[in-house]
Amino acid sequence: MTFREINSKMVEATVVPGQRLFSQRGAMLAYRGEVSFTPNMQGGQGGVMSMIGRRLANEDTPLMSVEGSGTVLFGHGGHHVHVIQLTGDTLCVEADRLLAFEGTLQQGTMFLGSQGGVMGMVRGQVSGQGLFTTTLKGHGAVAVMAHGGVFEIPITPQRPIHVDPQAYVAHHGDVRNKLSTALGWRDMVGRGSGEAFQLELSGSGAVFVQASEEKL
Amino acid sequence: MGPVPSTPATATFRSVAMFRLQGSKVLAVDMTGDAVKAKNGSMVAYDGQMTFKKLSGGGEGIRGMVTRRLTGEQMTVMEVTGQGTCWFADRASEINLVRLQGDKLYVESSNLLATEAGLRTGTSFTGLRGATQGNGLFTTTVEGHGQAALTSDGPAVVLRVSPQYPLTVDPGAYIAHQGNVRQSFQSGVTFRTLLGEGGGEAFQIRFEGDGLVYVQPSERNTIAGDV
Numbered sequence: 001m002t003f004r005e006i007n008s009k010m011v012e013a014t015v016v017p018g019q020r021l022f023s024q025r026g027a028m029l030a031y032r033g034e035v036s037f038t039p040n041m042q043g044g045q046g047g048v049m050s051m052i053g054r055r056l057a058n059e060d061t062p063l064m065s066v067e068g069s070g071t072v073l074f075g076h077g078g079h080h081v082h083v084i085q086l087t088g089d090t091l092c093v094e095a096d097r098l099l100a101f102e103g104t105l106q107q108g109t110m111f112l113g114s115q116g117g118v119m120g121m122v123r124g125q126v127s128g129q130g131l132f133t134t135t136l137k138g139h140g141a142v143a144v145m146a147h148g149g150v151f152e153i154p155i156t157p158q159r160p161i162h163v164d165p166q167a168y169v170a171h172h173g174d175v176r177n178k179l180s181t182a183l184g185w186r187d188m189v190g191r192g193s194g195e196a197f198q199l200e201l202s203g204s205g206a207v208f209v210q211a212s213e214e215k216l
Numbered sequence: 217m218g219p220v221p222s223t224p225a226t227a228t229f230r231s232v233a234m235f236r237l238q239g240s241k242v243l244a245v246d247m248t249g250d251a252v253k254a255k256n257g258s259m260v261a262y263d264g265q266m267t268f269k270k271l272s273g274g275g276e277g278i279r280g281m282v283t284r285r286l287t288g289e290q291m292t293v294m295e296v297t298g299q300g301t302c303w304f305a306d307r308a309s310e311i312n313l314v315r316l317q318g319d320k321l322y323v324e325s326s327n328l329l330a331t332e333a334g335l336r337t338g339t340s341f342t343g344l345r346g347a348t349q350g351n352g353l354f355t356t357t358v359e360g361h362g363q364a365a366l367t368s369d370g371p372a373v374v375l376r377v378s379p380q381y382p383l384t385v386d387p388g389a390y391i392a393h394q395g396n397v398r399q400s401f402q403s404g405v406t407f408r409t410l411l412g413e414g415g416g417e418a419f420q421i422r423f424e425g426d427g428l429v430y431v432q433p434s435e436r437n438t439i440a441g442d443v
Contacts, residue, residue: 080308148305148307148308149239149241149242151238151242153261159264160263161262162261162262162263162266163260163261164257164259164260164261167260167261195257195259195268207261209242209260209261209303210260210308211241211242211305211308212241212305212306212307213257213260213305213306213307214307214308
């Protein structure tokens with residue numbers, strides 16, 4: 001396990017030579033050993049084209065790569081940190097929620113319009129994700145940040161899950177999401193229940209939900 | 217004659233929503249076709265089938281509407297009905313479950329997250345004490361049999377009040393109380409307070425009688441906090 005949760009808001013990462021970590025720039029709290037932090041101009045992996053892609057997609061959170069040997073403590077803004085272990089599947093997460101992840105994971109950008117066309121784009125706007133989201137694929141661990149604690153809800157084909165877009169953190173697995181609306185005349189006259197839009201996730205995998213409706 | 221059933225017949229027929237805590241900040245409610253009242257917009261996730269409908273606090277009917285208008289204690293509530301599990305959370309605050317057995321719970325409307333359908337909510341006048349709590353002159357009451365979920369900024373402590381041991385609480389840290397409790401308002405304003413040399417604890421609420429008081433480890437912004 002590369003990341004060890006020290007408490008609910010801090011993780012300790014073990015760095016060994018030859019294995020690179022990426023973390024949000026400035027999220028290091030303390031370190032032990034010989035560790036170097038280099039700002040990553042490209043904002044992650046891939047070549048220059050990936051960088052341009054991320055810039056265009058507005059998913060270019062400043063990252064730094066962490067190398068050397070030792071242990072590093074990460075934390076940011078007093079947010080709760082949750083470690084997710086990926087075993088070959090894809091994690092979809094907003095770039096600004098990424099605290100740190102292993103270099104073995106493949107980073108990519110996904111256009112929300114590619115999943116559901118125009119509704120996908122509308123969904124991105126409503127849930128505050130924008131038009132693009134970051135994907136991480138492969139084997140390794142990711143530390144994500146959330147306001148309040150994070151809990152995981154498994155998704156099975158028989159059991160689709162609905163999530164408040166503001167409380168949504170990330171999801172992994174073979175999951176299709178769509179925006180479901182429960183708009184009625186009550187919402188039009190300002191008497192809505194405050195739950196007009198929901199993300200409906202179906203397939204098999206898991207979704208991570210935070211105990212709050214505040215964005216980071 | 218056969219034995220008399222120990223539980224009332226209605227209890228066996230009525231499907232009851234199950235409140236349970238998932239961690240300390242998330243409330244999970246397992247529902248089987250019944251209804252739960254919750255703070256507007258506090259749902260974070262659900263599975264199964266759910267419908268959300270807005271209600272308004274302060275009691276039912278026209279009387280309730282007038283009360284809400286007059287008192288300003290308008291907690292916007294939604295009624296959740298359906299089958300499955302629904303998760304609720306509110307700005308990452310800690311959640312406390314309270315079981316009511318026919319008694320009355322007084323709670324600040326901002327601290328009430330969810331109640332079972334069997335519980336009635338209303339509004340009551342608190343007077344000067346309410347003003348010092350930073351929550352207006354009125355407070356919400358919850359009555360009946362069932363469970364209610366309260367939120368608090370930090371884990372709340374439940375303090376018992378008994379006739380021998382009255383309790384005094386900072387208005388900003390008070391969240392709720394239940395039982396047969398009399399409350400009075402105390403002020404420790406002296407000439408020092410007027411000179412701006414107060415200890416920051418100029419007002420307190422004193423509870424006497426027999427019951428429970430819920431206190432959070434944090435203080436709301438109150439008038440009393442400044443003097």
